[in-house]
Amino acid sequence: MRTLYLPIPQAPSRLAAWLVAVAVVFAGLPLLAHAENSERGERLAGQLCAACHGVHGHSESPIFPRLSAQTPEYLTAQLKGFRDHARGETDARSYMWAIASQLDDATIASLADYYSHQEPVHGTPGDAALLAKGQDLFEHGAPDRGTPACASCHGDEGQGNGTFPRLAGQHREYLQRQIEVFSNGTRANAPVMTAIAHSLDADEAKAVAAWLESR
Ligand code: HEC
Ligand code: HEC
Known part of the structure; x- marks a missing residue:
């Protein structure tokens, strides 16, 4: 009886131990995949992107947008937009179409993962009156013209x-240029932002871009 009985409680515990081991391995896989993905993104970013977008995406030149701490969903959508020729303003065509044509979905995901985890660049101060005007527009929009608060989509802190x-x-110059290319219809794959950009005059675009750069 004993010899028969003993293995029975042992069997489930061995099974439980095995299940725990399997669970640990499987739970570890996404982490491992994440680490590999991020490493691959980091390597490619250094080899392919840093020359223009700077180390960690902290670009120094306003021609090249900063990529650090950008949302992974937006980075992915933009790289696919360049690859599919959906985002077609002049600088996108000149600089990003050729590079994006070399990136498959997995590579795009690894780059988006890498840049989204880099520290943001924090603010360059500017003229106080200009910043106050930009902040007001960002937080409240221009209700008389139906311009929504930028914060309602881009977040309270941008x-x-x-x-x-x-x-x-x-970079404020990059932000202003994007408002311009939405408005003139060359960055044509974002109809909501195009309508909003149309509703801003040049002084407002300048003010809101300066405020955002200062954050
Ligand atoms: C030769 C310079 C150059 C290289 C190399 C380059 N880029 Fe760009 N990239 C640009 C420029 C210029 C723009 C802005 C285009 C515009 O103003 O329309 C841009 C825009 C982008 C944007 C859009 C950012 C935004 O805020 O909308 C993303 C994302 C991007 N690049 C990712 C990458 C990645 C990832 C790599 C490497 C695989 C890379 N770029 C390599 C020049 C470059
Ligand atoms: C209804 C939501 C919404 C509101 C409100 C909004 N935006 Fe946007 N904005 C977007 C979306 C979505 C995109 C990305 C478009 C794309 O995918 O190409 C965008 C993109 C941008 C970009 C380009 C960023 C880059 O890295 O290239 C700028 C600049 C911008 N918005 C400025 C503003 C400003 C300034 C305001 C307020 C006056 C504003 N937005 C209000 C939805 C919004």
Whole structure:
């Protein structure tokens, strides 16, 4: 009886131990995959992107947007947009179409993962009156003209959210240029932002871009 009985409680405990071991291995896999993905993204970013976008995406030149702490959803959408020729303003064509044509979906995912985990660049101060005007527009919009508050999509601090990009800490010249290319219809794959850009005059675009760069 004993010899028969003993293995029975042991069997489930061995099974339990085995199940725990399997669970640990499987739980570890996504972490491992994440680490590999991030490493691959880091390597490619250093080899292919840093020359223009800077180390860690902290670009120094306003021609090249900063990529650090950008949302992964937005980065992925933009790289696919360049690859599919959906984002077609002049600088996108000249600089990003050829590079993006070399990137498959897995590579795009690893680059988006890498840049989204880099520290953001924090603010360059500017003229106080200009910043106050930009902040007011960002937080409240221009209700008389139906311009919504930028914060309602881009986040209270301009930190971004999903497919709504981070704008905080971006070069002001780049931000102003994007408002211009939405408005003139050459960055034509974002109809909502195009309508909003149309509703801003040049002084407002300048003010809101300066405020965002200062964050
Ligand atoms: C030769 C310079 C150059 C290289 C190399 C380059 N880029 Fe770009 N990239 C640009 C420029 C210029 C723009 C801005 C285009 C515009 O103003 O329309 C841009 C825009 C982008 C954007 C859009 C950012 C935003 O805020 O909308 C992303 C994302 C991007 N690049 C990712 C990458 C990645 C990832 C790599 C490496 C695989 C890379 N770039 C390599 C020049 C470059
Ligand atoms: C209804 C939501 C919404 C509101 C409100 C909004 N945006 Fe956007 N904005 C977007 C989306 C979505 C994108 C990304 C478009 C794309 O995928 O190409 C974007 C992109 C941008 C970009 C380009 C960023 C880059 O890295 O290239 C700028 C600049 C911008 N918005 C400025 C503003 C400003 C300034 C305001 C307020 C006056 C504003 N947005 C209000 C949804 C919004």
